[in-house]
Amino acid sequence: MRRSRLVGGIPVPSEASEVEPMSSPCRASSGWFLVGAIATLFLVACEPVDPPPLRVLAASSLQPLVTSDPVEADTQISVGASSVLAMQLIAGARADVVLLADPRWMDELQAEGVIVSEARVEVARNRLVLAVPLNGAAVMGDDAPAGRVAIAEPRNVPLGRYTMEALQSLGWWTSLEDRFVLASDAKAVLALVESGEVDAGIVYASDASRSQRVEVVRTFDAALHRPIRCEAAWISDREESRRFIERLQGPAGRAMVEAVGFELPLKSDGGSGHE
DSSP states (O other): OOOEEEETTEEEEOTTOOOOOOOOHHHHHHHHHHHHHHHHHHHHHHSOOOOOOEEEEEEGGGHHHHHSSOOSSOEEEEEEOHHHHHHHHHTTOOOSEEEESOHHHHHHHHHTTSSOGGGEEEEEEEOEEEEEETTOOOOBOSSSBOSOEEEEOTTTOHHHHHHHHHHHHHTOHHHHGGGEEEESSHHHHHHHHHHTSSSEEEEEHHHHHHOSSEEEEEEOOGGGSOOEEEEEEEOSOOHHHHHHHHHHHSHHHHHHHHHTTOBOOOGGGTTTOOO
16 A cells, blocks of 8 residues: 655655555466476376286296286296296396296205295196107107207206206117207207208107197106206295296196196195205
8 A cells, every 4th residue: 555745735655655566477377387286296196006017037948837827917928948047037137936947947046045945836847758840751760869859958958958868868868969959948949840950859748739840759758857847936025926826836727737738746746846
């Protein structure tokens, strides 16, 4: 409110008079913008965040066990040789669940503190078979197969280790050694046989049973090599990790194990099968 004083009878605005402040449109709009920004941030913070995908590492021969059964959580699957996957985990790779085709590599993971003993469980067993290309002209000798024979690399790949044990037990290793075609993992051995690049190959029974391009001509006696135990283990503390393995052990999971060509673990092993 303005105040005035009389000068010569004429009202004159006082120098000390107060001027009513006027609201600034810019200042008002800035205030509302700040309030809106804070409200937006609050709403975003309150929105539920989707959990990250379940990270599963699986030996190439065990891929059907993690892709044939529907899972609850969003799942990210990586496959490879058991040895490669184990070394990646030891080197610090992150995962929630791991499935390997050889308990020895699970032993390595346990020794390095990647997994704990109670996290391990045997989910399936497998067999070794000698496969030839479908409609191929492979000539079988009296004992060992003739021609070039594909096997997995025997130093680190589980299939290669089992193969070497079986062939040594039969006395075939020395006679076949110069005719081996080495492959990096189980899938690669099967691919060589399917393509006809070799005359025969030693593969897992589960892989051969799902292929339309190979024929099984021999199933190796399980006593010729260590039992082919396929183990799974949870690594993270996520509830989804444990549920993933529990499904493999449940009725539906066990039916799926047999449906994709594997054998069920022996009941006497109690489901673990550590060697």
